[in-house]
Structures are given as C-alpha cells and as structure tokens.
C-alpha cells in the first residue's frame with residue numbers, strides 16, 4: 068500500500084496519543100538517549116496507538132526492539148546501516164526506509180533495496196547539527212530521476228508553506244518535526260499539513 072504523503076516525526080508516544088486522532092496515517096517514532104526499557108515501552112505504546120488509528124508506524128534506529136515488539140517498518144541512517152543486520156531485518160519481514168545526503172549515500176541506500184529513500188536536509192534544520200548544508204529543491208528532482216518508483220521523502224526544514232514546492236520537485240512524501248512540535252498549536256498545524264498534503268498520495 069502507498070505511504071501517506073504526510074510523514075511527521077515525534078519523540079514520544081505521548082505525541083502520537085495527542086495527534087493520531089486527527090487522522091495522521093504515517094508517523095515515525097524517533098527517540099534519542101533513553102534506556103532500553105523506556106524505549107521498549109515507548110515503541111510498544113506507539114505500536115498499539117498506531118494499530119488503533121490505522122496509522123503506519125516507522126521506528127527510527129532501534130531495529131532489534133522493532134522486531135521484538137512486532138513492528139513492521141524501520142528507518143535507518145547510513146551509520147545505522149553499518150551496524151544493522153539486514154538479513155535479520157528482512158527475515159523478520161520489516162520494511163526499511165533509508166536516509167541519504169549525497170551521491171555515495173544514495174548508491175548505498177539503493178543497494179539495500181529500501182521501501183523509501185529520504186533526502187535531506189532540503190532546507191536548514193534546527194533539530195540537529197548536520198554536516199550537510201541545505202540540498203535545495205533541484206536535488207529532489209535529481210534524486211527522483213535516479214530512484215524511479217521508490218518513494219522519495221523530503222526532510223529538513225520542511226513547513227506547510229514549503230511542502231508544495233517539494234512535491235512539485237519530485238518528493239512523494241514530506242517529513243517534518245519542528246514545524247509541528249514547536250508550533251504554538253500543534254493540532255492546528257497538523258490539520259494544515261493534512262490539507263496541504265491531501266491529494267499527493269501516489
């Protein structure tokens with residue numbers, strides 16, 4: 068089934084409990100610096116919330132916990148790929164999204180036959196320090212020409228206002244963190260995102 072074009076990322080199951088009822092259909096749980104038991108509980112809660120709301124959950128980084136908790140989709144960056152057991156991941160039936168930031172990383176992403184490829188940062192991001200400067204919309208067009216039918220995710224500095232440009236440039240999906248989580252009214256912003264991305268399901 069095609070992935071929803073609106074792909075928000077949150078750092079707790081609390082965010083999912085708050086925002087999934089609005090109709091979010093694709094979400095990533097991206098948690099950093101927590102102990103394994105906390106991670107397991109968060110993943111478990113996110114899994115159950117997503118099941119209740121018919122939302123596709125994508126677990127960032129923690130592929131072993133995702134398998135153990137019966138999740139079916141993970142996201143790995145290039146450094147995560149260094150340590151991941153792709154055979155075990157595929158054997159467990161998980162789908163896989165992979166980050167890319169330059170040509171070499173795109174080649175490596177393609178080699179693992181991913182279920183989507185993310186390109187970032189399209190615009191400057193305040194979420195984390197990155198060694199890549201903004202990629203710009205033209206890079207999305209280049210990436211899409213190279214990857215063909217594999218869904219392309221635009222991430223980094225994305226806003227509701229910037230989403231139409233990303234779709235026009237070739238993105239299939241737009242992923243976002245702080246435009247929602249730092250908004251004074253996250254619920255209202257999610258509704259704006261849903262309106263801006265509706266109709267882009269391919």
Ligand SMILES: Cc1ncc(COP(=O)(O)OP(=O)(O)O)c(N)n1
Nearest residue numbers: 127142143144145166185220222242
């Ligand atoms: C959709 C999406 N794209 C890129 C990333 C970044 O993954 P990674 O490079 O592994 O960095 P961290 O998010 O783990 O800090 C992502 N999580 N999601």
Ligand SMILES: Cc1nc(C(=O)O)sc1CCOP(=O)(O)O
Nearest residue numbers: 187188192194223224243244245
């Ligand atoms: C987690 C992440 N990965 C990126 C990449 O380029 O791989 S950019 C990014 C942060 C996205 O947050 P915001 O929407 O607040 O800019």
Ligand SMILES: [Mg+2]
Nearest residue numbers: 128143144147
């Ligand atoms: Mg990672």
